[in-house]
Amino acid sequence: MEKAIKKYFPIFVLPTMIAFTIGFIVPFLYGIFLSFCKFTTVVDWEWVGLSNYLKIFFVNGELDTTFIHSLWYTALFTIVSVVIINVVSFIIAMALTKGIRGTNIFRTVFFMPNLIGGIVLSYIWLMLFNSVLSHFSKTIVSSEWYAFWGLIIVVCWQQIGYMMIIYVAGIQNIPGELIEAAKIDGANAFQILKNVTLPMLMPTITVCTFLTLTNGFKLFDQNMALTGGNPGKMSQLLALNIYDTMYGTTGWQGVGQAKAVIFFILVAIISLAQNKLTTSKEVQD
Amino acid sequence: MAGKQEVSTVRRAKHSGLLTALFTVISLIWIAPLFLVLMNSFKKKAFIFRNPFSISANPLSDGWDAFVEGVERAFHGVTNYVNAIEMTDFFEAFGTSLFITVASVIVIIVCTSMCAWYITRVHNKVTKGIYMLCLFSMIVPFQMVMFTLSKFANMLKLSNPVGIVIVYLGFGAGLAVFMFTGFVKGIAVEIEEAAMIDGCNPLQTFFWVVFPILKPTTVTVAILQAMWIWNDYLLPSLVLNINKYKTLPIAIQFLKQSHGQLDWGAMMAVLVLAIIPIVAFYMVCQKYIIEGVLAGAVKG
Numbered sequence: 001m002e003k004a005i006k007k008y009f010p011i012f013v014l015p016t017m018i019a020f021t022i023g024f025i026v027p028f029l030y031g032i033f034l035s036f037c038k039f040t041t042v043v044d045w046e047w048v049g050l051s052n053y054l055k056i057f058f059v060n061g062e063l064d065t066t067f068i069h070s071l072w073y074t075a076l077f078t079i080v081s082v083v084i085i086n087v088v089s090f091i092i093a094m095a096l097t098k099g100i101r102g103t104n105i106f107r108t109v110f111f112m113p114n115l116i117g118g119i120v121l122s123y124i125w126l127m128l129f130n131s132v133l134s135h136f137s138k139t140i141v142s143s144e145w146y147a148f149w150g151l152i153i154v155v156c157w158q159q160i161g162y163m164m165i166i167y168v169a170g171i172q173n174i175p176g177e178l179i180e181a182a183k184i185d186g187a188n189a190f191q192i193l194k195n196v197t198l199p200m201l202m203p204t205i206t207v208c209t210f211l212t213l214t215n216g217f218k219l220f221d222q223n224m225a226l227t228g229g230n231p232g233k234m235s236q237l238l239a240l241n242i243y244d245t246m247y248g249t250t251g252w253q254g255v256g257q258a259k260a261v262i263f264f265i266l267v268a269i270i271s272l273a274q275n276k277l278t279t280s281k282e283v284q285d
Numbered sequence: 286m287a288g289k290q291e292v293s294t295v296r297r298a299k300h301s302g303l304l305t306a307l308f309t310v311i312s313l314i315w316i317a318p319l320f321l322v323l324m325n326s327f328k329k330k331a332f333i334f335r336n337p338f339s340i341s342a343n344p345l346s347d348g349w350d351a352f353v354e355g356v357e358r359a360f361h362g363v364t365n366y367v368n369a370i371e372m373t374d375f376f377e378a379f380g381t382s383l384f385i386t387v388a389s390v391i392v393i394i395v396c397t398s399m400c401a402w403y404i405t406r407v408h409n410k411v412t413k414g415i416y417m418l419c420l421f422s423m424i425v426p427f428q429m430v431m432f433t434l435s436k437f438a439n440m441l442k443l444s445n446p447v448g449i450v451i452v453y454l455g456f457g458a459g460l461a462v463f464m465f466t467g468f469v470k471g472i473a474v475e476i477e478e479a480a481m482i483d484g485c486n487p488l489q490t491f492f493w494v495v496f497p498i499l500k501p502t503t504v505t506v507a508i509l510q511a512m513w514i515w516n517d518y519l520l521p522s523l524v525l526n527i528n529k530y531k532t533l534p535i536a537i538q539f540l541k542q543s544h545g546q547l548d549w550g551a552m553m554a555v556l557v558l559a560i561i562p563i564v565a566f567y568m569v570c571q572k573y574i575i576e577g578v579l580a581g582a583v584k585g
Contacts, residue, residue, distance in 0.1 A: 001477065004486075016399070016454065024425070024430065024456055131336075263428055
């Protein structure tokens with residue numbers, strides 16, 4: 001059979017591969033190449049070696065902290081959002097698996113914001129934030145910390161419902177006999193949670209943690225629409241900082257591309273760590 | 286014993302009632318932003334910011350008559366909607382978004398499921414290499430390729446709603462091929478062999494025998510890709526010729542950028558218009574969406 005199928009390569013694989021080459025392979029490889037060049041379009045490149053990478057941190061011999069600030073700001077944002085989203089969605093999931101009345105409606109409501117895209121979502125909240133803050137003569141971009149918590153609220157509203165769905169499925173997969181056995185052995189609610197539920201949920205927790213981790217790290221739309229990086233680039237997360245470098249200042253495309261390469265390496269490290277953690281868990285099972 | 290059991294059921298029921306009440310309140314707060322947007326979309330823009338939580342220009346503490354008078358004063362009819370539709374070319378943007386999403390999802394499903402079946406059934410270095418490349422592409426953030434991809438797309442004349450489908454196929458192929466191969470690996474080859482012995486060629490075998498079996502994964506892939514493409518802002522804003530074609534997210538972002546002082550009345554109206562189809566779609570396909578999200582999370 002394999003032989004018969006083999007001849008059909010052009011029909012089965014070629015369309016996808018051509019698009020994949022245009023949409024991914026060539027842009028990716030050429031992107032790495034361009035990070036070592038000075039350019040304004042893809043044809044006028046001039047090799048400059050590592051100078052773009054140096055320019056990320058040093059401009060005219062002086063230390064430029066914009067990128068490092070954005071890196072720390074992103075890291076902090078990611079950690080805070082991961083913790084809040086996972087803890088809250090876990091608590092909601094626990095409550096919604098107790099068989100209370102109206103569970104399905106609550107689930108529907110909590111999940112709803114997830115389908116609304118980042119741009120629409122951000123303008124909903126921009127209106128609410130700014131109208132409330134205007135009573136105190138402030139806006140969401142009055143300081144980088146207003147922007148920070150504004151972004152946190154938006155991503156929590158968007159992602160808690162999504163993670164809750166995954167936690168609910170995880171909790172429902174725990175065999176009821178385990179909980180029953182623990183109860184008969186005299187364990188209280190807290191002991192059951194700590195010694196039965198949480199260990200059994202580890203695979204789910206890993207998945208949710210990494211989903212929120214990469215979502216936080218790669219956040220762009222909400223950042224652009226809600227704060228635009230203001231005040232003065234102080235609330236730029238990494239993705240927006242790269243975009244701003246690439247399209248905000250002419251002649252800096254190369255530096256933007258170099259930042260993108262660093263960004264890619266960071267995201268790849270997170271993804272590989274996830275892969276390692278999940279596969280090692282599967283082996284144990 | 287019987288008495289004790291009764292007490293515990295009563296307590297549980299009471300507890301459950303409390304939880305239901307608590308969650309009703311939380312749920313109402315949770316979707317309150319959507320209702321606030323809906324309410325404010327009918328108010329004059331001056332009154333949106335003054336108090337987004339009230340339908341009236343006057344507080345209730347001024348008495349009922351003043352409140353009702355305030356409602357009339359703040360009410361703007363459908364003016365915001367008329368402005369919003371005009372300023373954003375709403376229906377055109379909606380059509381563009383719909384076309385791009387539907388066309389891309391169909392093309393992605395047909396092409397990547399074929400590709401996935403081929404690379405699972407044919408074992409050689411090329412198919413293995415393709416699979417590894419697809420896995421690799423999933424960890425690459427869009428910022429890494431955005432500049433080069435948008436420039437190449439322009440050079441290849443893909444800066445229109447038809448061309449961008451190819452870009453979406455290319456950038457979305459990784460996840461889709463990965464999910465389809467995961468499923469194909471679990472299908473017994475015997476069924477396909479039987480079809481081939483009965484005289485089907487590989488194309489017939491795929492579309493008559495394999496593709497129907499793939500349905501659960503097809504639904505998952507369709508939902509994940511549709512959610513991504515419908516809401517995507519950055520890729521179309523860079524790839525499309527935005528003087529000519531705008532998707533919905535681009536049109537909304539333009540409303541803010543291009544008209545100087547942002548008209549919050551029109552913004553509220555366009556947000557409502559953008560949310561209604563999503564909520565309607567969610568209500569109709571809720572079961573599939575939640576299943577799709579779950580399958581996607583576990584595999585992705």
